[in-house]
Amino acid sequence: MNSLYFNIRKKCPACASTTSKTIYKQPFDQPPIRDYLIDFYSSRGRIELSYLENGNYILEECDHCKLIFQKEIPNDQFMERLYEYWLDPQKRFEHHRKNDGLDHYLYYAQEIMQVMTYLKKQPVDLKFFDFGMGWGKWSMMAKAFGCDSYGSELSRERIKYAESNGLKVIEWNNLPDYQFNFINTEQVFEHLAEPFETLEHLKRALAPDGIIKISVPTANNIDQRLRLMNWKAKKGSKHSLNPVAPLEHINFYRRKSIIKMADKAGLKEILIPIRKQYQYMCDWSGIKRIGQNLLKPISLNLLKKQNYLFFRKTSFD
Numbered sequence: 001m002n003s004l005y006f007n008i009r010k011k012c013p014a015c016a017s018t019t020s021k022t023i024y025k026q027p028f029d030q031p032p033i034r035d036y037l038i039d040f041y042s043s044r045g046r047i048e049l050s051y052l053e054n055g056n057y058i059l060e061e062c063d064h065c066k067l068i069f070q071k072e073i074p075n076d077q078f079m080e081r082l083y084e085y086w087l088d089p090q091k092r093f094e095h096h097r098k099n100d101g102l103d104h105y106l107y108y109a110q111e112i113m114q115v116m117t118y119l120k121k122q123p124v125d126l127k128f129f130d131f132g133m134g135w136g137k138w139s140m141m142a143k144a145f146g147c148d149s150y151g152s153e154l155s156r157e158r159i160k161y162a163e164s165n166g167l168k169v170i171e172w173n174n175l176p177d178y179q180f181n182f183i184n185t186e187q188v189f190e191h192l193a194e195p196f197e198t199l200e201h202l203k204r205a206l207a208p209d210g211i212i213k214i215s216v217p218t219a220n221n222i223d224q225r226l227r228l229m230n231w232k233a234k235k236g237s238k239h240s241l242n243p244v245a246p247l248e249h250i251n252f253y254r255r256k257s258i259i260k261m262a263d264k265a266g267l268k269e270i271l272i273p274i275r276k277q278y279q280y281m282c283d284w285s286g287i288k289r290i291g292q293n294l295l296k297p298i299s300l301n302l303l304k305k306q307n308y309l310f311f312r313k314t315s316f317d
């Protein structure tokens with residue numbers, strides 16, 4: 001019997017290849033997936049098991065770009081229910097209020113300064129856009145620097161909050177009316193049903209010399225995690241399956257999957273020079289932090305170990 005709430009993906013959502021191999025398959029409404037979901041959503045809001053009936057958690061690996069993607073994904077109705085009701089907006093807001101300390105905002109400021117120095121323009125001459133802005137914190141920081149700051153978001157609660165803070169929220173269809181110098185996507189592309197088409201659309205809103213950031217979860221030991229399939233491993237731990245979390249993290253990118261997707265969309269990777277990254281690092285509060293600061297630009301630009309990438313239009317060459 002077909003499920004009421006799932007869509008089936010017939011090709012790789014990043015590169016459109018139709019050849020992939022199945023690496024894992026279990027019904028959503030049976031252990032271990034059901035138990036994982038109950039545990040995960042109970043603390044974040046609620047879960048309604050009826051939505052899971054006849055759906056299967058299937059992990060596919062694309063033969064071409066090696067993206068690991070979930071084959072059955074929530075349809076629009078289920079997505080909305082999941083992000084607006086299972087994940088309780090009030091609880092999420094409280095979670096951020098409690099946990100986002102000074103270092104959190106410092107990180108936003110640092111990133112924005114690194115991007116600005118790369119763009120070589122005065123902040124007031126820049127238009128920034130945060131795609132999937134959440135509560136709009138990043139956009140507020142960009143605004144504080146004097147940028148013309150925009151964002152978009154699906155969640156009504158979050159849009160209301162962002163607008164109450166003076167941010168400009170724009171609609172998906174109106175995006176090509178804008179020419180942004182920088183488009184930020186932070187932990188967004190792993191959630192998207194159609195990441196390639198989304199990237200193509202975002203590119204239309206990019207100024208000729210503009211840049212776009214794609215930042216998604218990194219797990220360099222993903223193959224080991226997928227061999228162990230330990231659903232009890234805690235989020236953030238070495239064997240955690242959070243990078244392929246059922247229903248939400250429906251795309252897991254290897255670095256080359258992102259590069260191939262971007263290449264197909266006419267985008268080319270750029271690196272923010274190491275010197276400019278060091279110049280705007282803000283937090284030197286202890287030995288551990290100093291070590292991390294010193295290593296990070298090397299890890300990004302030379303070792304290329306992080307799923308944290310910047311692109312510009314290929315046609316700009």
Ligand SMILES: [Zn+2]
Pocket residue numbers: 012013014015016017062063064065066067
């Ligand atoms: Zn692919």
